[in-house]
Amino acid sequence: xxxxxxxxxxxxxxxxxxxxxxxxxxxxxxxxxxxxxxxxxxxxxxxxxxxxxxxxxxxxxxxxxxxxxxxxxxxxxxxxxxxxxxxxxxxxxxxxxxxxxxxxxxxxxxxxxxxxxxxxxxxxxxxxxxxxxxxxxxxxxxxxxxxxxxxxxxxxxxxxxxxxxxxxxxxxxxxxxxxxxxxxxxxxxxxxxxxxxxxxxxxxxxxxxxxxxxxxxxxxxxxxxxxxxxxxxxxxxxxxxxxxxxxxxxxxxxxxxxxxxxxxxxxxxxxxxxxxxxxxxxxxxxxxxxxxxxxxxxxxxxxxxxxxxxxxxxxxxxxxxxxxxxxxxxxxxxxxxxxxxxxxxxxxx
Amino acid sequence: xxxxxxxxxxxxxxxxxxxxxxxxxxxxxxxxxxxxxxxxxxxxxxxxxxxxxxxxxxxxxxxxxxxxxxxxxxxxxxxxxxxxxxxxxxxxxxxxxxxxxxxxxxxxxxxxxxxxxxxxxxxxxxxxxxxxxxxxxxxxxxxxxxxxxxxxxxxxxxxxxxxxxxxxxxxxxxxxxxxxxxxxxxxxxxxxxxxxxxxxxxxxxxxxxxxxxxxxxxxxxxxxxxxxxxxxxxxxxxxxxxxxxxxxxxxxxxxxxxxxxxxxxxxxxxxxxxxxxxxxxxxxxxxxxxxxxxxxxxxxxxxxxxxxxxxxxxxxxxxxxxxxxxxxxxxxxxxxxxxxxxxxxxxxx
Numbered sequence: 227x228x229x230x231x232x233x234x235x236x237x238x239x240x241x242x243x244x245x246x247x248x249x250x251x252x253x254x255x256x257x258x259x260x261x262x263x264x265x266x267x268x269x270x271x272x273x274x275x276x277x278x279x280x281x282x283x284x285x286x287x288x289x290x291x292x293x294x295x296x297x298x299x300x301x302x303x304x305x306x307x308x309x310x311x312x313x314x315x316x317x318x319x320x321x322x323x324x325x326x327x328x329x330x331x332x333x334x335x336x337x338x339x340x341x342x343x344x345x346x347x348x349x350x351x352x353x354x355x356x357x358x359x360x361x362x363x364x365x366x367x368x369x370x371x372x373x374x375x376x377x378x379x380x381x382x383x384x385x386x387x388x389x390x391x392x393x394x395x396x397x398x399x400x401x402x403x404x405x406x407x408x409x410x411x412x413x414x415x416x417x418x419x420x421x422x423x424x425x426x427x428x429x430x431x432x433x434x435x436x437x438x439x440x441x442x443x444x445x446x447x448x449x450x451x452x453x454x455x456x457x458x459x460x461x462x463x464x465x466x467x468x469x470x471x472x473x474x475x476x477x478x479x480x481x482x483x484x485x486x487x488x489x490x491x492x493x494x495x496x497x498x499x500x501x502x503x504x505x506x507x508x509x510x511x512x513x514x515x516x517x518x519x520x521x522x523x524x525x526x527x528x529x530x531x532x533x534x535x536x537x538x539x540x541x542x543x544x545x546x547x548x549x550x551x552x553x554x555x556x557x558x559x560x561x562x563x564x565x566x567x568x569x570x571x572x573x574x575x
Numbered sequence: 576x577x578x579x580x581x582x583x584x585x586x587x588x589x590x591x592x593x594x595x596x597x598x599x600x601x602x603x604x605x606x607x608x609x610x611x612x613x614x615x616x617x618x619x620x621x622x623x624x625x626x627x628x629x630x631x632x633x634x635x636x637x638x639x640x641x642x643x644x645x646x647x648x649x650x651x652x653x654x655x656x657x658x659x660x661x662x663x664x665x666x667x668x669x670x671x672x673x674x675x676x677x678x679x680x681x682x683x684x685x686x687x688x689x690x691x692x693x694x695x696x697x698x699x700x701x702x703x704x705x706x707x708x709x710x711x712x713x714x715x716x717x718x719x720x721x722x723x724x725x726x727x728x729x730x731x732x733x734x735x736x737x738x739x740x741x742x743x744x745x746x747x748x749x750x751x752x753x754x755x756x757x758x759x760x761x762x763x764x765x766x767x768x769x770x771x772x773x774x775x776x777x778x779x780x781x782x783x784x785x786x787x788x789x790x791x792x793x794x795x796x797x798x799x800x801x802x803x804x805x806x807x808x809x810x811x812x813x814x815x816x817x818x819x820x821x822x823x824x825x826x827x828x829x830x831x832x833x834x835x836x837x838x839x840x841x842x843x844x845x846x847x848x849x850x851x852x853x854x855x856x857x858x859x860x861x862x863x864x865x866x867x868x869x870x871x872x873x874x875x876x877x878x879x880x881x882x883x884x885x886x887x888x889x890x891x892x893x894x895x896x897x898x899x900x901x902x903x904x905x906x907x908x909x910x911x912x913x914x915x916x917x918x919x920x921x922x923x924x
Contacts (some may be wrong), residue, residue, distance in 0.1 A: 264749035331710060335703040354684040354752055357706065358745050361680060364713055365741035372735050378727035385734050386721050392714035396707050400613040403703055 230572055237565040243297060244285050245278040248318055255319045255370045256363075267351045267359035268366070272326050274342040279460075280325055280431040281318035283566055287449055288314045288435035289559035290551075296558045306376070306439040313374045317438060320371040320388065321431045327363035328395055328427075330356055335403070343477060364392070376438040383437045391430040398422025405489040409497065409504070416494045417458060425457025432563075448553040452563070455547030459540040460570040465490035466536050469524050471575050479512040481520035486510065491539060496532040540571045579921055586914040592646060593634050594627040597667055604668045604719045605712075616700045616708035617715070621675050623691045628809075629674055629780040630667035632915060636798055637663045637784035638908035639900075645907045655725070655788040662723045666787060669720040669737070670780045676712035677744055677776075679705055684752070692826060713741070725787040732786045740779040747771025754838040758846065758853070765843045766807060774806025781912075797902040801912070804896030808889040809919040814839035815885050818873050820924050828861040830869035835859065840888060845881040889920045 228236075252272050258265045289296050292305055299305065304314040332338075333346035334356055340346060348356035371388055372381065401419040405411050432453035436446040465483060469492065473480045483490055484507055493503045506523040509515050527533055544567045554560045577585075601621050607614045638645050641654055648654065653663040681687075682695035683705055689695060697705035720737055721730065750768040754760050781802035785795040814832060818841065822829045832839055833856055842852045855872040858864050876882055893916045903909045 261746055261749045261753060263753065264746060331706050335706060355749075357680050357684060358749055360710075361713070362742060362745040364710070365738045365745070368717065368734065368738035369742065372731070372738065378731050381731050382721070382727050382734075385717065385731075389714045389717035389721065393711060393718065396711040396714070397610055397613060400610045400704075400707055403707075404610060404612065 233565060234569060234572060237562070237569040240286075240296070240562050240565070241277060241279065241282045241569075244282045247301065247315065248278045248281045248285075248322065251315045251319050252322070255316060255373070256323065256366060263351075263355065264358055264362060267347055267355045268362045270344075270347050270350060270359070271329055271341060272322065274344045276322070276325075276342060278322060279566065279570070280321045280427060283428060283453065283563065284318045284321055284431040284434055285314060286559045286562045286566065287432050288439065290554045290557060290563060291435055291439055291441055291445070293555045293557055294559075296562065304439075308440050310375075310377065312376050312438045314435060314438070316370050316373045316375075317384070317434050318431075320367045320374075321427065321434070323363050323367040323370060324388070324392060324395075325427060327360045327367065328399075330360040330363070332399065335399070338478075340478065374438055377440075380438050380440055384434055387430050387434065387437065391426045394422040394426045398424070398426075402488070406487050408489075411489045411494050413491065413494055413498075416489055416491055419489075420458050420461045420491075421454060424461040425454045427453075428457030428460065429453030445553050448550045452547045452550045452567075455543045455550070456567045456570050459543040459547070459567070462491050462536050462540040462543070463571040463573070465492055466533060466540075467573075467575055469520070469527070469533070473517075475575050477575075479515065480517070481507070481515060481523065482512045484520070484523055485512050485515050491536045492527055492532045495535045496527050496530045499530045499532070501526060501530050501532070537571075544568060544571055582914060583918060583921060586911070586918045589635075589645070589911050589914070590626060590628065590631045590918075593631045596650065596664065597627045597630045597634075597671065600664045600668050601671070604665060604722070605672065605715060612700075612704065613707060613711060616696055616704045617711045619693075619696055619699060619708070620678055620690060621671070623693045625671075625674075625691060627671060628915065628919070629670050629776060632777060632802065632912065633667045633670055633780040633783055634663060635908045635911045635915065636781050636903075637788065639903045639906060639912060640784055640788055640790055640794070642904040642906055643908075645911065653788075657789050659724075659726065661725050661787045663784060663787070665719050665722045666733070666783050667780075669716045669723075670776065670783070672712050672716040672719060673737070673741065673744075674776060676709045676716065677748075679709040679712070681748065684748070687827075689827065723787055726789075729787055729789055733783055736779050736783065736786065740775045743771040743775045747773070747775075751837070755836050757838075760838045760843050762840065762843055762847075765838060765840055768838075769807050769810045769840075770803055773810040774803045776802075777806030777809065778802030794902050797899045801896045801899045801916075804892045804899070805916045805919050808892040808896070808916070811840050811885050811889040811892070812920040812922070814841055815882060815889075816922075816924055818869070818876070818882070822866075824924050826924075828864065829866070830856070830864060830872065831861045833869070833872055834861050834864050840885045841876055841881045844884045845876050845879045848879045848881070850875060850879050850881070886920075893917060893920050 256269060288304055301315040302313050303311040306312050330347045333341055334348045338346055339349055347359055371384055398419050402423055429450045433446045433450040436449050468483045469481055497503050507515055507519050548564050548567050551560055551563055605618060637653055650664040651662050652660040655661050679696045682690055683697045687695055688698055696708055720733055747768050751772055778799045782795045782799040785798050817832045818830055846852050856864055856868050897913050897916050900909055900912055
C-alpha cells in the first residue's frame with residue numbers, strides 16, 4: 227500500500243504527460259483564424275490552463291481498451307478493435323472544448339470574475355464575445371469529434387453521446403440554479419443534479435474510446451458508469467474543498483457556496499439533521515463574509531456529521547466506479563484510471 | 576405572368592400549409608420536460624410564431640428531389656433515393672431549432688427587448704435562463720437531426736453540415752459586431768458577413784434533404800448554392816425593409832440599423848458614394864430618433880442610389896439562386912422553391 231502522497235505524485239505525473247500532448251493538440255484543432263477576436267476569446271480559457279482530467283480519462287481508457295503500454299501508441303493514429311485507426315486525441319480535445327464552453331457560459335450566469343487565476347471571458351472581453359465564444363466552442367466540439375475518422379456507425383454513436391451530454395449539462399445547470407431558492411432539496415435530487423451538471427462529461431470521456439474503437443456495449447456501459455460515479459464524487463469533493471481549503475489556495479473566497487446558497491451534499495445532509503443552513507452566515511455577498519464566520523459554520527457542519535457524510539459518499543462512489551473497470555484488461559492504463567478516481571477525491575484543490 | 580400579389584398569396588399559402596405541420600412537430604421533438612422552466616424558455620420563441628421559411632425550403636427541396644406531388648407524401652416517412660425512408664420533418668425542426676437558438680442569444684447580445692411581438696427570452700425569463708435555453712436548443716438540434724433515421728454515412732454528413740453551419744453563424748455574428756466600429760467595410764466584406772450570419776442556415780436547409788436522401792454531390796452543391804444566394808438576398812431585403820416599412824408594421828423603430836451603426840449593403844454603398852453615414856442621424860438611441868430624421872436619411876440614401884443598389888443586388892442573387900435549381904426535376908415543389916426565393920425579396924415585412 228503506497229502513501230496518499232506517493233499515489234498523488236504518480237497520478238499527477240501521468241496526468242501531466244497527457245496534458246502536454248493535449249495542450250499541443252488544442253491549437254491544432256482550434257487555430258486562431260478570422261474573425262481573430264472570436265477565436266482568441268474561444269481559446270482564452272483553454273490556454274489559461276486546467277488539469278485536463280477529462281482528456282486524461284479518455285486517453286487512459288483508450289489505452290486500457292487497446293491493452294497497450296501507456297504512452298507507447300500515437301493517439302492521433304490509435305488502433306481501433308477492427309484494423310482501422312482513430313484519432314483519439316481529437317476526441318480528447320472535443321471533450322475539453324465542451325468543458326471550456328460550459329465554463330465560459332457558467333461564469334456569465336454566476337457573474338464570476340475569475341477562472342483559473344485569470345479574468346473570466348466576459349470580463350477579459352465582453353458579454354457578447356463570451357456568449358459567442360461559448361457558442362463557437364460548442365459547434366467546434368462536434369466538428370473536432372467528426373475528425374476522429376471513426377467508421378460512420380461509431381461516429382454517429384459518438385456524436386449522439388456528445389449531443390445528449392450537452393443537453394444534460396444544461397439541465398443540470400438549470401436544476402442547480404433552481405435549487406438556490408429551495409430549502410427542501412433531497413440527497414437524491416442533489417445527486418441527480420450533480421450527475422447531469424458534472425458527471426455526464428466524465429462519463430462521456432470514459433466511454434467515447436469504447437464507442438470509437440468498436441468495443442462491446444457492456445464495455446461502453448461499464449466505462450460510462452465509471453465516469454458517472456467518479457464524476458459525482460469529483461463534484462462532492464469540490465464542495466468539501468470549498469469549505470476546507472484556505473481562500474488563497476482555492477483562488478476564491480472559502481465558503482462561497484454557503485454564502486451564495488448553493489446546495490451541496492453537505493448542506494442537504496445538515497439541513498435534514500436540523501441545521502438552519504440559511505442562518506450560518508449573515509451575508510449573501512462573498513466580499514462581506516469573514517473567515518471567522520466560515521470557521522464557525524464549518525464547525526457546525528462537522529458537528530452534524532455532514533462533511534464526513536460527503537467524504538464517505540464520495541469514497542463509496544469512487545469505489546463503485548473502480549469496480550466497474552473489471553471489464554477492462556488488467557494493465558497499467560487501467561491502474562491509471564483507478565488512480566485518477568482516487569485522485570478526484572484526494573486532491574487538495 | 577402573374578401579379579406580385581397573386582405570387583405572394585400563392586407562396587404564403589404553400590408556406591402556411593407546411594408551417595402548420597412544422598408547428599405540430601415542434602412539441603413532439605421538443606416536449607416540455609424536467610426541468611420545466613428550462614424547456615418552457617427553450618420553447619418560448621418557437622411557440623411565439625415565425626414564418627418557418629427555412630423548414631419550408633427544406634421540405635420543398637425534399638419534395639422536389641423525390642419528384643412527388645407536393646404535400647402528398649408523409650414527411651415523417653419520406654422516401655430516400657435508395658428504398659429507405661427518412662424523417663424529413665425532424666430535419667426541418669432541427670434547422671428551425673438552430674434558428675431559434677441563435678435568436679435567443681442574438682437578442683441578449685443586442686439587448687433587444689422584443690422579438691416576434693413578445694418579450695425576448697432574457698426579458699421574459701432572465702439572462703441565465705436565456706443563455707441556458709439557447710444552449711439547450713443547440714444540442715437538441717443535433718439530437719433531433721439524429722432522429723431522421725438516415726443511414727450512418729448520410730447522417731455523419733448531415734451532422735457535419737449542421738456543426739459547420741453553427742460555427743459560421745457565430746463567425747458572421749462576430750463580424751457583424753466588429754463592423755459597427757468600422758467605417759471602411761467593403762461590399763465584399765458585407766456579403767461575406769451576411770453569408771455567414773444568415774445565408775448558411777438557408778443553405779443547410781436547402782441541401783440537407785439531398786444529403787439525407789442520398790442525392791449526388793452536384794445536387795447537394797446546387798441546393799447549397801441556392802440557399803447561400805437567396806439567404807443573402809433575404810438579409811439585404813431585411814436591411815431595406817428596416818428603412819422603408821413604417822415602425823408599427825416593422826414591430827420596432829424604423830431605421831434602427833442606422834441609429835445603431837449597423838453596416839448594411841445600403842450604408843456600405845452610400846459611404847463609397849460620398850455619403851457621411853454617421854451624420855445622417857444625431858442619436859445612437861432608437862428611443863430618441865424622430866420619423867422626420869429617418870425620412871431625411873432615407874432621402875439621402877435614395878439620392879445616392881443606395882437603396883436601388885441593394886434591391887438590384889438582392890434581385891441578382893435571387894435570379895442566380897433560381898438558376899441553380901435547374902439540377903432538380905421540373906415539378907411543383909421546384910416551382911415553390913422559385914416562389915419562395917422571389918418572396919424573400921418581395922415580402923412587405
